[in-house]
Structure formats: C-alpha cells, structure tokens
Amino acid sequence: MGMHPHPQRPAEVSVDSVLVDRLGRPLHSLRVSVTDRCNLRCNYCMPQEEYVWLPKQELLTFEEIARLVEVFTSLGVEDVRLTGGEPLLRRDLPRLVRMLAANPRIRDLALTTNGVLFAEQGEALREAGLHRVTLSMDTLQPARFAALAGRDTHAEVLAGIATAHRLGFPKLKLDTVVIRGVNDDELADLIEYGRDVQAEVRFIEYMDVGGATEWSLDKVFTRAEMLDRLGKRYGTITPLNENSSAPAERFRLPDGTVFGIIASTTTPFCRSCDRSRLTADGLWYLCLYAQAGIDLRQMLRAAVPAEEIAARISSVWRARADRGAELRAATGERGVLVGIEQLRQDPHLEMHTRGG
Numbered sequence: 324m325g326m327h328p329h330p331q332r333p334a335e336v337s338v339d340s341v342l343v344d345r346l347g348r349p350l351h352s353l354r355v356s357v358t359d360r361c362n363l364r365c366n367y368c369m370p371q372e373e374y375v376w377l378p379k380q381e382l383l384t385f386e387e388i389a390r391l392v393e394v395f396t397s398l399g400v401e402d403v404r405l406t407g408g409e410p411l412l413r414r415d416l417p418r419l420v421r422m423l424a425a426n427p428r429i430r431d432l433a434l435t436t437n438g439v440l441f442a443e444q445g446e447a448l449r450e451a452g453l454h455r456v457t458l459s460m461d462t463l464q465p466a467r468f469a470a471l472a473g474r475d476t477h478a479e480v481l482a483g484i485a486t487a488h489r490l491g492f493p494k495l496k497l498d499t500v501v502i503r504g505v506n507d508d509e510l511a512d513l514i515e516y517g518r519d520v521q522a523e524v525r526f527i528e529y530m531d532v533g534g535a536t537e538w539s540l541d542k543v544f545t546r547a548e549m550l551d552r553l554g555k556r557y558g559t560i561t562p563l564n565e566n567s568s569a570p571a572e573r574f575r576l577p578d579g580t581v582f583g584i585i586a587s588t589t590t591p592f593c594r595s596c597d598r599s600r601l602t603a604d605g606l607w608y609l610c611l612y613a614q615a616g617i618d619l620r621q622m623l624r625a626a627v628p629a630e631e632i633a634a635r636i637s638s639v640w641r642a643r644a645d646r647g648a649e650l651r652a653a654t655g656e657r658g659v660l661v662g663i664e665q666l667r668q669d670p671h672l673e674m675h676t677r678g679g
C-alpha cells in the first residue's frame with residue numbers, strides 16, 4: 324500500500340461521533356494476535372505438527388503493536404484482547420501489556436490463553452496491568468486432553484487456572500469447545516469445576532474456521548443440545564437476556580451459577596459483532612471468516628503518519644458489511660471451510676494466525 328499520493332483527510336473521530344460500519348456496528352473491540360505459534364496441537368484448531376509460520380522479521384514489534392492500538396483506540400476501540408497462536412509464547416509479553424495498560428482509552432485489556440504457561444507468567448502479567456484473562460479448558464480428563472491437544476500438559480493447564488484464580492483476576496472465564504463424542508459428556512463437570520475456581524464457563528460450538536480441517540457438521544454439539552443436557556441435570560435454565568455485543572449468551576442455573584454459550588455455528592451473532600483482528604504481522608481482518616486482511620504493517624514501516632493510518636482504518640470500517648458466520652450458516656452443504664492445501668499456501672487463513 325505504501326504512501327498515498329493523495330492522502331485522505333484524517334477522519335476526525337471524537338468520542339461523541341461513534342465510527343460505525345454499514346450495519347451500524349461500532350469499531351469497539353480489537354483482538355491482537357502476538358504470535359501464530361502454539362504449544363498445543365488441538366485437533367479442532369491446528370492439528371498438524373508443522374505449519375508455514377510467519378517470518379520473524381514480519382512480526383510487529385511491541386512498539387508497532389502499541390502504536391497501532393493507539394490509532395485504534397483513537398477511533399473508538401475500548402476492548403483489547405491479546406491472543407494467538409498461544410500469546411504466552413511471545414517473549415516478554417508483560418512488556419507489551421505494560422505498554423498497552425498505559426493507554427487510558429483501553430477499558431478492558433484481556434488475554435486469551437491455553438494456560439500451559441500461565442502459572443509461570445500470570446504474576447508478571449498481573450503486575451504489568453493485565454485486567455482480565457480467559458483460559459481455554461476443554462476437558463478435565465488428562466488422557467482426553469492429551470488426545471485432543473496432542474500434548475501431555477493437562478496438569479500445567481490446571482496450574483495455570485489455579486494461578487489465575489489465586490491472583491484474583493476479575494471475571495475469570497473458561498472457554499470450552501464442545502465436540503460431539505469428544506467432550507460433550509463433561510458439560511456439568513466443567514460447570515462444577517468453574518464454580519470451584521470462581522470462573523464462568525462458556526461453551527463454544529465447534530466452528531468451521533480456517534484451521535478446523537477435521538470439522539464436520541455432525542461433530543457440532545449445538546446450543547440447543549447443550550441447554551437440553553444441562554436442563555436435564557440441573558432443572559430450569561434461565562436466560563439472562565442481556566443486551567450486549569458479547570458473543571456469549573448467558574444463562575443461570577437454579578442454584579445461581581451463571582454460564583455462557585457461544586453459538587457461532589448454529590446461531591451466529593454477526594449483527595452485533597464489533598470485533599476485528601490484527602494478525603501478528605500486522606494484517607487487519609474485519610471478520611473471522613474474511614479471506615483477506617488490510618496490511619497495516621506496511622503503512623507503519625513506510626512511516627505513514629498516524630492520522631493517515633486512522634483515516635484508512637475508518638474508511639475501511641465504514642465500508643464493512645461482513646457477516647461471515649451468518650453466510651456460512653446459510654450454506655446448505657457445509658464441509659471444511661478451507662482445505663489443507665489452501666491453508667499451506669496462505670497461512671493467514673489459519674485461525675491461529677489471525678487470532679481466535
């Protein structure tokens with residue numbers, strides 16, 4: 324992209340004039356992938372051992388990430404979530420957290436992690452100013468974990484969750500991808516475990532995003548099935564009916580325990596999606612299902628002024644009409660979204676590259 328011969332006038336977006344896309348959705352939440360690498364090989368996400376990794380020199384430096392986030396927050400972003408790949412594999416992550424925590428426009432600075440390294444790093448992250456953490460937790464059974472994640476590190480994940488609990492991170496969340504015949508018999512066990520560690524469990528429907536090369540519709544344990552199963556076990560389940568842009572619908576059990584369901588596959592929430600994603604190498608994606616991203620790294624490295632980057636971001640956001648999950652849901656014959664050969668040619672199509 325480089326320098327524009329006729330730079331557009333920088334958009335003057337103040338807090339009062341909310342920048343919205345063509346469906347009226349604000350630019351509110353940014354997920355920043357800090358690495359495409361992961362220390363697990365979950366078979367619903369990145370089951371292969373080797374991938375085409377992003378070249379090191381193309382990764383954004385922490386300074387570059389902080390500068391871009393600054394531009395995004397000047398345009399209305401208030402929620403920033405660090406993700407990956409596995410974000411704790413990025414060396415010295417607390418330094419980035421400290422830089423972002425100094426940005427007063429960020430109201431919610433969160434991290435999504437598989438927890439394997441969280442016992443080691445949690446304290447430094449908390450001290451650096453991380454507000455919240457969401458940990459992935461698909462099974463309480465070590466052997467099942469090893470089969471699902473391709474690594475024997477269940478004990479580390481449990482220790483990571485215990486650390487997050489001990490450090491007193493508020494609004495702790497545990498995310499579970501529910502796959503039929505794999506872990507759909509653990510919903511209640513996970514809810515009980517969540518109660519013990521004072522975390523809210525969120526059940527995610529298995530999605531056919533980039534890396535999910537083993538996906539098929541019959542493996543999707545649906546929101547309706549989850550509610551049915553939990554209703555049989557606990558009795559009446561009450562929806563909380565919140566009016567929010569959060570992906571999870573929340574429910575209450577008769578004893579007051581709250582849990583969430585993220586039904587991206589059967590009940591997509593594109594209409595309220597205010598999320599966009601920045602890859603570790605600085606491509607900006609407007610939708611998890613988008614086939615192409617906007618190269619912001621090139622603008623940064625060509626020393627394009629921040630106002631001009633802001634103008635580009637706002638004009639792209641104003642034109643946004645993406646409804647990827649809804650369009651997928653409307654597809655009749657539904658198989659794997661992206662085949663392994665296509666993924667090999669374009670690593671940006673991977674979920675672990677664009678940040679889940």
Ligand code: SAM
Pocket residue numbers: 361367368406407408409410435436437457458459498499500527528529530531532535674675678679
């Ligand atoms: N490594 C970190 C972790 O495990 O939380 C962050 C990245 S991971 C891609 C983010 C989230 O995406 C995880 O909770 C993971 O379970 C979820 N995820 C990955 N593939 C998925 C799929 N096919 N369907 C639904 N959720 C998926």
